Amino acid sequence: MRKPLSEEKITALHGAGGELMNRLVAELRELFPLRAAGEVGLDDLDDGASLSLPQGEVVVTTDSHVVKPLSFPGGDIGKLAASGTVNDLAVMGARPVAMTLGLIIEEGFPISELKKFLSSLAEVLREVGAALVTGDTKVMGKGEMDGLVMNTTGIGVAERIIRDSGLRPGDKIIITGPVGDHGMAVLAAREGIPVEGEIKSDVSPIWPLVERALSIGGVTAMKDPTRGGLAAALNEMARKSGVGITVREEEIPVRPEVRGLAELLGISPLNLACEGRAVIGVSPDRAEAVLSALREHPLGRDARIIGEAIPEHRGKVVLETRVGGRRYLEMPLGDPLPRIC
Ligand code: MG
Numbered sequence: 001m002r003k004p005l006s007e008e009k010i011t012a013l014h015g016a017g018g019e020l021m022n023r024l025v026a027e028l029r030e031l032f033p034l035r036a037a038g039e040v041g042l043d044d045l046d047d048g049a050s051l052s053l054p055q056g057e058v059v060v061t062t063d064s065h066v067v068k069p070l071s072f073p074g075g076d077i078g079k080l081a082a083s084g085t086v087n088d089l090a091v092m093g094a095r096p097v098a099m100t101l102g103l104i105i106e107e108g109f110p111i112s113e114l115k116k117f118l119s120s121l122a123e124v125l126r127e128v129g130a131a132l133v134t135g136d137t138k139v140m141g142k143g144e145m146d147g148l149v150m151n152t153t154g155i156g157v158a159e160r161i162i163r164d165s166g167l168r169p170g171d172k173i174i175i176t177g178p179v180g181d182h183g184m185a186v187l188a189a190r191e192g193i194p195v196e197g198e199i200k201s202d203v204s205p206i207w208p209l210v211e212r213a214l215s216i217g218g219v220t221a222m223k224d225p226t227r228g229g230l231a232a233a234l235n236e237m238a239r240k241s242g243v244g245i246t247v248r249e250e251e252i253p254v255r256p257e258v259r260g261l262a263e264l265l266g267i268s269p270l271n272l273a274c275e276g277r278a279v280i281g282v283s284p285d286r287a288e289a290v291l292s293a294l295r296e297h298p299l300g301r302d303a304r305i306i307g308e309a310i311p312e313h314r315g316k317v318v319l320e321t322r323v324g325g326r327r328y329l330e331m332p333l334g335d336p337l338p339r340i341c
Contacts, residue, residue, distance in 0.1 A: 010109040015139030025137065028115065031122045036098045036131035049133035051098055056157040059094035061085060064102075064151040068339040070117065072189040074181070074201030075275075077150055078120030083275055084226070084341060085154035086128055086205040091222040091278055092163070093214060094156030096130040096207055102151035103135065107142045117148070128207045130154070162214075164233075165240035166221035169311040172287035173245060174280040176209060176294055176303045177202060178253040179230045183272030184261055186340045197257040204276035209300050212293045213278075218286025223279050227335040231270045233279045234317045235331035241281075244313030247329065248320045251306040271332045273340050281309065 013020040025045070035041050038051040065081040075083075086096045101121070105114065125132060167173075185201040187193070206224070213219055221241060225233035230252065238245045254262075254269045262269045276299060282290045287305060294300030310318075319329040 008111045010105045010107055010111060010114070010139055012107055012139050012141070015105065015137050021137060024111070028118055031115070031118050032125070032132040034125060034129070034131040036133050038133070042132055042134060049098070051133065051155065053097060054157050056159050057161050059089050059092045059156045059158055059161070060153065061088040062151065062153040063088065064149060065341060066149055066339050067186060067341055068146065069189055070113070070147060072186050072201055073199065074185055075203035076117055076120050077148060078117035079124055080203050080275060080341060081150040081152045082121040082124035083203050083205045085152040086124060086130065086207055087224045087275070087278070089154045089156035090205070090207040090210040091224045092156070092158060093161050093222070094158040095211070096128045096154055096156045098131050098133045098155040099125060100153040101132055101135040103137045104145065104149040105137065105139050106145050106147050107139055109148060114148070117150070124205050128205050162219055162222045164221055164223040164237050167237055167241035167243050167245070167281045167309040168220060169243055169309050170284050171220050171281040171309040172284055172305050173234070173247065173307045173309065174282060174287070174291060174294065174303055175230065175252065175306050176206065176278045176280065176300045177276070178255045178258070178302055179225065179274050179277065180254055180258045180262065180269035180272035182275040183229065183335070183337055183340050184258045184269070187337050188261065193261065195257060195261060199255070199257050199261065202274055202276035204299055206276055206278055206299060209294060209297050210278060212297055213280055213290045216286055216290045216293050218283040218290060219280060220283060221281035225274045225277055225279055226341060227273050228332045229269070229271045229273055230279065231268065231317070231329050232332055234329065237279065237281065238317050239315045241309065242314055243309040243311065244316050244318060245307060245309055246318045246320060247307035249322045251304050253302050253304055267336050270329065271336055273335060275341065
């Protein structure tokens, strides 16, 4: 008798386009009950999916996820693969509508684990009302890769596109919550660093939060501070918008556990990735209203205005330090940590 699929491990045949792959795909697609509007969807197992999209500008984004370890406090690769892509759509002002999923799996990978990660991904899609519309599964030999890689492509529709280059002098800069949680949670989990208290990744889909900000109006620019953290996001926004940005260090929310461990390791929390935050530029007349709206949502409870865009220091970020000094917050050369997303 055949073992239940959940006790099996991935073999080369699971990616070989035959009966075994069909059986795997059939079981996995039950995790995704949501259907997008369109003639051809996931259930049809056709060569592609078709979509009927609502009026607006279509936004497309893609990302491959190689996080190590695959599970970490606060999330796993499935939640990350869905949230990362949803969040890139969200910060462009787009409501997530559909997602595709490419799986590359190492031979011997437990199918129960795979199902767990896909359930996390499905949960995020349910939360934002987006559907998985098509996917692909490939298997590589044992030792030819490290476990599991997930690629997601997101499709969203925006009434008005928001760019990371839209800041104008005078705009207030909002961060929607504490920074550095994701990068530090993954690092601590990977290296087995004992943590005082708890450090959990902030990985979450931020569309519901962003939608609130957009409904108030006055949003001029947005970016999700992922690799390179807040420092990279602010520098990119300043450069592309042709403005300077000043931020007050004491206003930037950092959890004490994250700050403590970052100090110990000699890393700036401002360079560590977030996966459930947005940097939002808002015209000064709407900034307080947007901040209040964000704070009413659980993901935005700790949102803060951390600074503003200025006409001087174009392309630069000026950090007003805790002790009253001023220095440029530099663009990091790269993320201090590999494989955090
Ligand atoms: Mg982004």
